[in-house]
Amino acid sequence: MPLGQSSVRPVPTGRTDRARPGAPARRGDTRRRPASGGVRAERLAPYVLVGPAVAVVVLLRLYPLVLGVNFSFTGDGERNGTTVGLDNYLELFRDPLFRTALGNVGLLVLLLPVAVAIPGLLATFIHLRTPGHRFYRSVYFFPAVLSPVIVGAIFNLLLAYDGPLNAVLGGVGLSPVDWLGDPDVAMVTVVGVHVWATFGMGLVVFLAGFATLDSALLDAARVDGASLTQTIRHVIVPGLSRTIQFVTVTTMIGMLTSMFGLLYVMTAGGPEGSTYLPEYYIWIQQGQLNRPALASAASTVLFLIMLVVGLAQISLLRRAGKET
Template identity: 85%
Template sequence: MSNTISRPSVRRAAAGRAGAGLRGERLAPYVLVAPAILVIVGLRLWPLLLGVNFSFTGDGERDGASVGLDNYADLFRDPLFQTALRNVGLLVLLLPIAVAIPGLLATFIYLRVPGHRFFRSVYFFPAVLSPVIVGAIFNLLLAFDGPVNAVLGSVGLGPIDWLGDPHVAMFAVVGVHVWATFGMALVVFLAGFATLDGALLDAARVDGASLPQTIWHVIIPGLSRTIQFVFVTTMIGMLTSMFGLLYVMTSGGPEGSTYLPEYYIWIQQGQMNRPALASAASTVLFVIMLVVGLLQLSLLRRAVKES
């Protein structure tokens, strides 16, 4: 009698342990990601919501008072912020070039061109330099009487006021930023190549495909997720990590032609003492990054499907 009673109890206990094990397995992923989620919510999402809320309050005499959309109206009437938005559009247009450069270089390194190990270290080296140091170096190189104009003069080309011409300065700063940061994107591309099926490349060689055909029909589809990641991170870097270069190389000049939203935010917060207006500009910058990022991902997915 005792045996017949104990066996069901043993089965129930075993079933209970199995159920607890299953529940533990289901909860394990949530427990593991919980710290990261708490950090994101506490240090990213919550401050973002506070900043959005703060953007609807006033500065100066109206400090803390609700002003509705007045800050946003002031933003879009400000010529400097209008210039910053135009420069954002320029960055979006130049973004494919900023991604294509490390992508092509990573392709050549992966295909083991002569000296590929040397080039890998050389290309990555600028990524470890401070933007202040990079800006100071290129201030000397791009000075009106600097080495770059000296080389141009030696081949019969007139000197260019790289940092003093409003129509040239933004291109110069963006070019320096791309040079200083593409090493990190190159490393990401090389990591993506590690997941690429080498048999596809061999098949392309056997079929006599040219390098452009191999890149378009094999490499780009095979690295679609890597390309999407590099596009988004490069865009975020161009919109939020150029302050050091702008501050050292042009200080927003000449004539405000190199203003970007992040530099405008610093001016309003740090020099003009208008934190609510700076919060409104930060909110606009966040919306721009979100919209541009989603559009880029959508276009990339469509391009990959067509290739």
């Protein structure tokens, strides 16, 4: 090579080692690219949206629940603020009124299938477009918008011993019934009024469930000549299993926590304490007898009852849906 001539070869103009913008990465290039701001925002969005709801549940539901359970182990009156262990719970189960309230919870569990079947059957008839179904839909929902106080006052007049219902019974040769004064009848009467006043909400939920039911299954059942009973059992019930679970649990919760207004107006816990429910017992202890610790213990027992009954109902309904 002659002296003074450069030994460095020029780089070809058609090639470059620097990647062009938009060009695909070479094989074997395992360098990680930093996550963009858009990807981070996408990942954080669900937590940001759910965060306020979780905070509300924790602050307004779980925290007061923990405080209530803790307060149930303290005393009332002279022992206010002192730890008493399980004394409040032992006193609860020695109280005949609370035992009556627990017995009425068992009655509610027995009547629950009727309370769920009524809106379910009515929703079935409406979905199958029976004559006048539009009118019935509005009429059936109307009681749900009435206040429990108004409903209780109306039925106090209808169910009075000298009221219209007993007059009708007397007209057909039957003896009058003391609907609200007989301890053996009063609780069933109040539950029946509650079911009448609230089944409209269950009806709406069932109608929403029917909107998700495959209409081809109903058409196939008609073509195969299935009766209404067979259609309900083999097509509608399996197709609405989740809806039935939801209505069952919410109806039971409503019976345990939303009957105070009716009980207060119609019977005030009587006769002879036969219409007591845990909810009404809690109000008596807290609002009239000024025993908040005992009321907290009763509230804890009510919460455990609702939890156990709800889980048991869901388990039974799931098992029944699999068998069907």
